[in-house]
Amino acid sequence: MIRIEDGDRVRTVTVDRPERRNALTREGLDALEAAVTGADRPVVYLRGAGSAFCAGADLDVVEGLDREAAEAFAQRGQRVADAIEAADAVVVAGVDGPARGGGVELALAADIRVATPAATFAEPGVALGLFGAWGGTVRLPRIVGEGEALDLALSGRTVDAEAALRMGLVSRVTDEPRAVADEVAAHDAEAVGVVKERVRDDAPASDQRRREAAAFGRLAARRADAGTEG
Template sequence: MITTDVTGKRRTITLDRPERKNALTREGLDELHEAVADATESVLYLHGAGDAFCAGADLDTVGSLDEETAAGFAEQGQDVARALEQYDGTVVAGIDGPARGGGVELALACDLRIATPAATFAESGVTLGLFGAWGGTARLPRIVGEGAALDIALSGRVLDATEARDCGLCSRIVEEPRTVAESLAENDPTAMRRIKERIRDTDPDAEQERREREAFAELIAAFDGQS
């Protein structure tokens, strides 16, 4: 269900269940979590096989849940999303075709969401009487703002790539998202890691500025003057 491939400093993780639009079962979530935990490369590239990114949680799995097991399934998805978000490197989601529900939530946990013109996004759980519970209700408003998040989540409507880019749900639109991951793998991994830490720092400005100075000094210590 999950396959991996390593090229230099880039690891590609493929959601490989195209016959079900790469929908994730419990086993698929476990495999994805393991693939992220095993990675040491400076760039992770997450994408889907076939004509979809990820349809989210497998509906057969969802249909088998009861009140007790539902919380555990949600926690399992949250753990995977947290592993992507906290990865000690740069994580790129390459979105070609539909991203739905949990697929959007996994993409939200990545550092960059790079779409093709064919990409579409929807938090479609509300149409089934559900909602995204893999961290989406926390990450979506942080990324697109509360107003846009409520519109997306309450309506369940489909956003095309252009609207997703305009509201910040995706970072940019390109023909081949993999090329973005390839170019990032050429950058200095320590610098990228420090940038990610600094941008996500939520402490008061003065404390952030102090850490920024320290991180910059650390990078200068290793700087050889070559561009």
């Protein structure tokens, strides 16, 4: 279900279950987490096989779950999304085709979200008497704002790539989303990692500024040392 291809500087992680629009089971979630957290490349490119990015949770798994099992499944998805967000590597999600429910939520956890013109996004859980519980109610308003988040999650409507770009759900629309991963990977790996770490820091602003200055000092000293050695 999860396919890994390691290049020089980019690990490509493909959710490879096109016959189910790349819907994820428990085992698929665990494999996805391992593929991202185990990357020893500075960039991970996350994509879906076939004509969809990811349909989210496999409804065959969700149907019939009792309260305790459903809560555990939600927590499993949350753990995977948290792992994507906290990964040492920069994670670029390339969305080509439909992203639905948990698929949107996994993309939200990525550092950069890029869509092709064929990409569409929806949180259709309300139509099933459910909602996106892999961190969606946390990350979606943080990224697109509370108003857009409520509109998407309460209406269940589908938005295309251009609408997603306008609301900030993705940062680019391009025919070649993989090129964005290569663009990031072409830069200094330590500097790229520091930028992710600093932007993701949710400490008080005074602590963030102190850590920012310290990180800049560390990189500048490394650069000076490299110049001296040269």
